[in-house]
Amino acid sequence: MIQADRVVTSTCPYCGVGCQVDLYVKQEMIYRVDGRFDNDVNRGALCVKGRFGYDYVHAPDRLTTPLIKDGDGRFQPAGWAEALDLVADRLLAIRDQYGPDSIAILTSAKCTNEENYLLQKLARAVIGTNNVDHCARL
Amino acid sequence: MAGLAATVGSGAMTNSIKDIVEADVLLVTGSNTTEAHPVLSLQMKRAVRERGARLILIDPRRIELADFAYLHLRQKPGTDVALFNAMAHAIIAHDWVNERFVRECTEGFEAVKTAVADWTPERAAIVTGLPPSKIVAAARMYAMAKNSAIFWAMGITQYTTGTDNVKALSNLALLTGQIGRPGTGLNPLRGQNNVQGACDLGGLVNVFPGYQKVADEAARRKFAAGWGVPYESLSPVPGLTVTEMMNGVVDGRIKGMYIMGENPMLSDPNLNHVRHALSQIEFLALQDIFMNETAEMAHVILPAASFAEKSGTFTNTERRVQLVRPVLSAPGEARPDWQIITEIANRMGHDWSYDSPEDIFTEMAALTPQYAGMSYERLAPGGLQWPCPTPDHPGTPVLHVGQFARGKGLLIPVDYKPPMEVTDGEYPFILSTGRILFHWHGGTMSRRSPGLEAIAPAAEVEINPADAAAYGIGDGDWVRVASRRGQVVTEAKVTERSPVGTVFMTFHYAEVAVNLLTIDAVDPTAKIPEYKVCAVKIEKVEQPEELAV
Numbered sequence A: 001m002i003q004a005d006r007v008v009t010s011t012c013p014y015c016g017v018g019c020q021v022d023l024y025v026k027q028e029m030i031y032r033v034d035g036r037f038d039n040d041v042n043r044g045a046l047c048v049k050g051r052f053g054y055d056y057v058h059a060p061d062r063l064t065t066p067l068i069k070d071g072d073g074r075f076q077p078a079g080w081a082e083a084l085d086l087v088a089d090r091l092l093a094i095r096d097q098y099g100p101d102s103i104a105i106l107t108s109a110k111c112t113n114e115e116n117y118l119l120q121k122l123a124r125a126v127i128g129t130n131n132v133d134h135c136a137r138l
Numbered sequence B: 001m002a003g004l005a006a007t008v009g010s011g012a013m014t015n016s017i018k019d020i021v022e023a024d025v026l027l028v029t030g031s032n033t034t035e036a037h038p039v040l041s042l043q044m045k046r047a048v049r050e051r052g053a054r055l056i057l058i059d060p061r062r063i064e065l066a067d068f069a070y071l072h073l074r075q076k077p078g079t080d081v082a083l084f085n086a087m088a089h090a091i092i093a094h095d096w097v098n099e100r101f102v103r104e105c106t107e108g109f110e111a112v113k114t115a116v117a118d119w120t121p122e123r124a125a126i127v128t129g130l131p132p133s134k135i136v137a138a139a140r141m142y143a144m145a146k147n148s149a150i151f152w153a154m155g156i157t158q159y160t161t162g163t164d165n166v167k168a169l170s171n172l173a174l175l176t177g178q179i180g181r182p183g184t185g186l187n188p189l190r191g192q193n194n195v196q197g198a199c200d201l202g203g204l205v206n207v208f209p210g211y212q213k214v215a216d217e218a219a220r221r222k223f224a225a226g227w228g229v230p231y232e233s234l235s236p237v238p239g240l241t242v243t244e245m246m247n248g249v250v251d252g253r254i255k256g257m258y259i260m261g262e263n264p265m266l267s268d269p270n271l272n273h274v275r276h277a278l279s280q281i282e283f284l285a286l287q288d289i290f291m292n293e294t295a296e297m298a299h300v301i302l303p304a305a306s307f308a309e310k311s312g313t314f315t316n317t318e319r320r321v322q323l324v325r326p327v328l329s330a331p332g333e334a335r336p337d338w339q340i341i342t343e344i345a346n347r348m349g350h351d352w353s354y355d356s357p358e359d360i361f362t363e364m365a366a367l368t369p370q371y372a373g374m375s376y377e378r379l380a381p382g383g384l385q386w387p388c389p390t391p392d393h394p395g396t397p398v399l400h401v402g403q404f405a406r407g408k409g410l411l412i413p414v415d416y417k418p419p420m421e422v423t424d425g426e427y428p429f430i431l432s433t434g435r436i437l438f439h440w441h442g443g444t445m446s447r448r449s450p451g452l453e454a455i456a457p458a459a460e461v462e463i464n465p466a467d468a469a470a471y472g473i474g475d476g477d478w479v480r481v482a483s484r485r486g487q488v489v490t491e492a493k494v495t496e497r498s499p500v501g502t503v504f505m506t507f508h509y510a511e512v513a514v515n516l517l518t519i520d521a522v523d524p525t526a527k528i529p530e531y532k533v534c535a536v537k538i539e540k541v542e543q544p545e546e547l548a549v
């Protein structure tokens, strides 16, 4: 039996049921996932996605560096400072030229509450628009 | 969720996963629960198998839950309001109304009584294709059981009449008092893991976090103070929804877009329109964990951390806020979304100084009444269900006990409207869309799991054997499916799951993007696109070269 380097309790990232999982990690890989029993949501049960669907975390094609499209339409790796400056500058320029409602923001049903909260705060308090929505309507 | 918010005052699932087994009757409609919410469906199966509950399934397709159903009503797609109105008609005509509940806890009874007076089961039978006796039997079972619970998912909301569908279902619960107790209620099942949270925390055009209206001056003053910005800087005007945003790009109102963790190229209806829109936008920035069809069109892509590489909270379909904990460090230079957003805000002249997601949660809870009593410490053992207004509040497993969030439950008359696009001689089939168990939405996560990909590798169109025979199509043949907007080629799955005249496809596969076919007519209130029904034609074709293996 493999000895885990660590086991961490978290929430399944796939559907709105929100099953509680134990993620087993060895050498920085999630190699096993168990449903937790001490809750009123899944009581130990998981479906195939929640039990086996974690390879994507380790997928070789994860984005690992900021990318900026060059004049020929090709993405070039960039540093964080450059990429963030570009995003902020462009959004500010568009807001100043066309007004706050010329910018639209999509939050995500896959991201955390904290991230959704922050992004709508960016839209409302920083940019000044209520053009903030998400793609999943149920 | 506009339908439920209007009738009971809150758009969320009223009850809990735990109390499903206490229902005597389960009415499930527009939810392929075993595939879309598998672990929750275990509770439905337990209720039926171990507790003797009766399941009324209202779904045109012969889905797995049909094996557990006492009654299966296979209505014509898009005719739900006619069916629900006829059930309300039967409940009133046969005196199955919970009169004390209607008198004390609701308003609007007379208006609904008048509206459904014409909707006899016989009339609904013509529209829905169901025998009148089955409609009456379903109404009786639902109304007369001690505890009846209604469940639905996108199969109910993804119509131009989606909000009406929900109001019509809500009328059934209000007429019979099947709400406010364990084993009852109105239960929309949320699709993606954190749709509930995205809505709760203000990812909507008209509300701040906690559904506090942007049009409300007191709410704007509260958030201006909480965020340390001038009151005047917060706009009172509701913004544009996703579908309106894409139109806004085309007509020049929208110049810049920022997208976090979404792929509207795949998940929006009428994909050609979205591509056309995004190809002409002045600036598009996107943060995600993978490259995707939308990211290809961006000017800047920022690499984000996955759920396994950050802390935070998700809110599940039963309003339970639960912790997400980091187990790995993010690959390469990828960063958690909250750090990326903070950096951008600060570069735009603000001074945000969050140390951690917990820091953000504290600010968020202080401004969001439903979350006000929560903290990471309190969430650690098993989470908490909102509303949880104070630090000593235990959370709320069942909403609307004794009283509705809006005071009285509102019965709202709704009339049946046929779907926007109906079949005709040229496009004789109804195309219905949905999801399958093994993949998730655009498939960006699940399709990178070799195990899941092997079980469900290729896109399929489900066709009833009678229709397949009429068109000379065999199981596994290649078929072109065309609507007025586009066409795709895919493999045929000949099966009784689809009723005669209806074909079914999923939206998990980028190479056969079913949203090329669908229609972007939206429900006028909820702005939910009509994915579920459009008219198509089918024909057998040779295997296309680019799809050959």
Ligand code: SF4
Pocket: A012, A013, A014, A015, A016, A017, A018, A019, A042, A045, A046, A047, A048, A049, A050, A051, B037, B038, B039, B040
């Ligand atoms: S394990 Fe399955 S049912 Fe549970 S949350 Fe994950 S995807 Fe949903």
